[in-house]
Amino acid sequence: MTTRWIRAALAGLAALTLSATGCGGGADDEAPGGTVTVFAAASLTEPFTKLGRDYEAAHPGTRVVFNFAGSSALATQVTQGAPADVFAAASPATMTTVTDAGDAAGTPAVLARNQLVIAVPKGNPDRVAGLADLARPGMKVALCAEQVPCGAAAKAALAAAGVRLTPATLEQDVKGALAKMKLGEVDAALVYRTDVRGAAEALDAVEFPESARAVNDYPIVVLKHAGNPAGARAFVDHVRSDAGLAVLTAAGFQAPPSR
Template sequence: MRTTLAAAVAVAGLTVAGCGAGDDRASGGVAADGRVTGAVTVFAAASLTESFTRIGKDFEAANPGSTVTLNFAGSSALANQINQGAPADVFASAAPANMTTVTEAGNADGDPSTFARNQLVIAVPRGNPKGITRLAELTGPGVKVALCASQVPCGAAARTALDAAGVALTPVTLEQDVRGALAKVKLGEVDAALVYRTDARAASADVTGVEFPESARAVNDYPIIALRDAPNPAGARAFVEYVHSPPARAVLAEAGFQAP
């Protein structure tokens, strides 16, 4: 698989290495056996990093001649990049609101479909040294907390959960994606962060995920769509279809995602 693109890549400079304007692989196609070829560029929420990296490799194996390039970032940033003209084939968001930004701008090919769901946990350093077991304890003296910014799906979900618990929390930092919030815990810069269950599981060597009941009030649906101006329309549709396939669903389930 090609090297994952930096999340902050400039819209004007987003390219797929090795696929020039005259390169047939850029637009792709369908082989005689029905498999797709060419480059497929996927913009995906940061919380999908491990799962989509594996799914992308599996897609390439199932479609010889295809190459998947992944751009991971906060869903709001990805939606803005797409609406500003970044060349992409597929968008996978961590919440419907950011997907709506793209569909209402007329940049989707068809209707989005939900392929997974995710819930929040309280991420604390491995072993939970402060003994945090519920949201209210995040407001305790000396407890430093990281949240995602409100425009990011994990930030909107955190606000919903905190409101449901009646907890007024002032974080020490607001991050632009869930991986930023998780990194603050891993680096010891905060005592806790509200992140997705899947992210805490992926970082289980460094953090512990503490479940809390209010997370059930803030379950995020993950929609996916092929994009209207996809450089590889056949590849875009095939990738979306593959994400809904049993092998891809198994990868998502193993990471801790819930079925839609």
């Protein structure tokens, strides 16, 4: 066996190994497929549901499963080991719970922004013009609890306006506050602009200047222990694409600062 033959054999073996590695690939190089489990803030329900359908149509054989709830509750579930591939929160502070716990695979990116409005019944029968009107005697107001992003934003806006009020109810996510309005159990609610747009047949939105002091950025991240990392990354890319932003802005969200 000559030295030349040995070298040729080794070169061939190396080439075969590289070819096999390239063809087989690791989990990170696989095309997106399977099920992607997404934990997302309740205020993202409508646009993310559409984005999920669009993603499935673009990737036949895939499935997107959502868990919509208050961001703080979802962050707790993630840090306690709940199986999820992607987390989209309604505030950077809530996302920090996940990143500080070491459960994020990389740096979260802001996908959109949202702002509060005062939700009132169609026609605004109580003539609410601003936050001060929510403190009028007899007004029943729904707020989100302070530990969730919509509640933290409401607290900041009310403080900026110098308004103090006792809410009739404190809800664990923005959909809960919106439900109280739809059921007629309160006269007004501090919710996101996007939520009122989605219920325009029953509600009107009253804009107020202090909402600019409480704009919420929505970060999204692939989770470190994702069962489907390739699918998770593909879904995040889809959400952050121009097509994804179009769906979000159509729902009333604002483009992130970098767009």
